[in-house]
Amino acid sequence: MDVRRVGLGCPRVGRGDPPTGGSQAAPWRDHPAARWRRVRRRWRPPPHRGRAPGDHRGRAPCGLCLPPARGARPVIARRWRWVWWLAGLGGVGLALKFFVGFPWRVTFAALLDASPWLLAVAFVLNLSSLVAKGWAWHLILKPAAPHSWRAAQEANLVGAAVNDLSVAVAGEVARVHLIARQAGVPVGTAVSSVVWTRVAEALALAVFLVMAPSVLQLEPWLRALQVGVGLGLAVVVLLAWARGWAWLVAQLPAALGARLVVLGGMGSGGRLLVPTLLGLWNWATQWATYHLVLQATHVPVSLAASFTALVAANLGGLLRPTPANVGVVQAALVVGLLPFGVSPEQAVAAGLALQGLQVLPVLLLGAIVTGWRLLGLTREFEQTAGAA
Numbered sequence: 001m002d003v004r005r006v007g008l009g010c011p012r013v014g015r016g017d018p019p020t021g022g023s024q025a026a027p028w029r030d031h032p033a034a035r036w037r038r039v040r041r042r043w044r045p046p047p048h049r050g051r052a053p054g055d056h057r058g059r060a061p062c063g064l065c066l067p068p069a070r071g072a073r074p075v076i077a078r079r080w081r082w083v084w085w086l087a088g089l090g091g092v093g094l095a096l097k098f099f100v101g102f103p104w105r106v107t108f109a110a111l112l113d114a115s116p117w118l119l120a121v122a123f124v125l126n127l128s129s130l131v132a133k134g135w136a137w138h139l140i141l142k143p144a145a146p147h148s149w150r151a152a153q154e155a156n157l158v159g160a161a162v163n164d165l166s167v168a169v170a171g172e173v174a175r176v177h178l179i180a181r182q183a184g185v186p187v188g189t190a191v192s193s194v195v196w197t198r199v200a201e202a203l204a205l206a207v208f209l210v211m212a213p214s215v216l217q218l219e220p221w222l223r224a225l226q227v228g229v230g231l232g233l234a235v236v237v238l239l240a241w242a243r244g245w246a247w248l249v250a251q252l253p254a255a256l257g258a259r260l261v262v263l264g265g266m267g268s269g270g271r272l273l274v275p276t277l278l279g280l281w282n283w284a285t286q287w288a289t290y291h292l293v294l295q296a297t298h299v300p301v302s303l304a305a306s307f308t309a310l311v312a313a314n315l316g317g318l319l320r321p322t323p324a325n326v327g328v329v330q331a332a333l334v335v336g337l338l339p340f341g342v343s344p345e346q347a348v349a350a351g352l353a354l355q356g357l358q359v360l361p362v363l364l365l366g367a368i369v370t371g372w373r374l375l376g377l378t379r380e381f382e383q384t385a386g387a388a
Contacts, residue, residue, distance in 0.1 A: 107345045123361065130156070130160060130362065132285070135149070136279055137156055138152035139271070140197055140272070144192070147183035154182070156175060157366055158370055159171035163324075165363070165378045169320065176191055199272065200275040204279025210226060287310050290354065291306035293350055300341070308336045308340070312336030313329050316328045316329070330351035333347040
């Protein structure tokens with residue numbers, strides 16, 4: 001209903017306007033209020049295509065469109081939100097029950113009674129593994145982009161510190177960013193070097209998993225399986241040393257292979273041999289660190305138990321659900337050492353000592369290298385990794 005005659009009434013209901021060419025209203029009746037408008041020239045076509053006047057020209061023909069209320073969501077989303085809230089409350093309840101009922105006094109007593117000399121040796125071995133990792137990256141990157149050994153070590157150290165503070169894998173972004181800013185290395189070359197470093201570490205892990213059971217007591221069929229896997233791995237290593245990994249890039253299509261020329265050149269000529277050996281040193285020192293920390297906290301442990309704890313902790317921390325895998329390492333040690341007769345409180349004490357040995361020195365050195373701006377850089381690299 002158009003009360004004020006401004007053209008906002010229903011377009012299908014007449015407003016008293018006569019059709020084009022129709023008769024005028026009777027003189028004794030009220031005429032509709034005249035509207036102010038421009039005079040249309042005679043040669044122009046009639047308005048409204050010769051029919052009755054329509055609605056206001058600024059109004060949509062389908063009526064006024066009102067936006068939906070802010071915050072209106074489907075009912076299904078609200079239902080799932082309640083499910084997540086209930087799951088979160090259940091998880092918090094279980095965590096509180098665990099923390100209240102766990103024998104923390106025994107755990108802290110085991111930490112205070114730990115051997116400082118064994119912890120010092122484990123500390124040195126852990127730092128040597130970090131240096132070996134940065135050295136391997138330096139050897140892979142140097143032929144493609146010359147830089148100093150110190151720049152690679154600093155970038156690797158800051159990357160490890162960022163990984164300890166973040167949930168996402170932002171440490172690789174930090175390594176690439178710092179080596180590109182400090183040494184002038186192209187970003188694409190730095191990314192390719194990180195990829196080849198991961199390949200060398202994976203190859204070193206495979207060699208380590210084959211060689212480590214040699215010092216353990218295994219069943220005859222497991223020993224035969226170890227020998228077979230070792231022979232197959234030896235063939236792969238010889239091919240990588242003789243032909244290089246660049247032949248894999250050569251098998252790709254030409255359009256894709258042209259973009260991976262730098263990536264293929266880094267793996268040619270057996271350049272991964274020394275980085276693989278350094279990666280093997282990294283895993284061996286990690287095993288030694290686990291074994292020494294367990295012995296320092298007076299855990300009756302064997303080489304098989306420490307090897308199982310190492311594998312369980314690395315498998316549990318693949319997804320990095322918490323910063324520095326806090327809580328994940330302790331749970332993995334409890335599960336891994338339980339078959340060897342180690343009590344949960346002793347395993348948790350060893351896990352706390354191990355994480356303090358691995359995380360705190362790296363954070364301190366990373367803060368010194370970045371000028372105590374580690375937290376700000378971590379947020380920046382997390383945003384960059386999320387955008388990528």
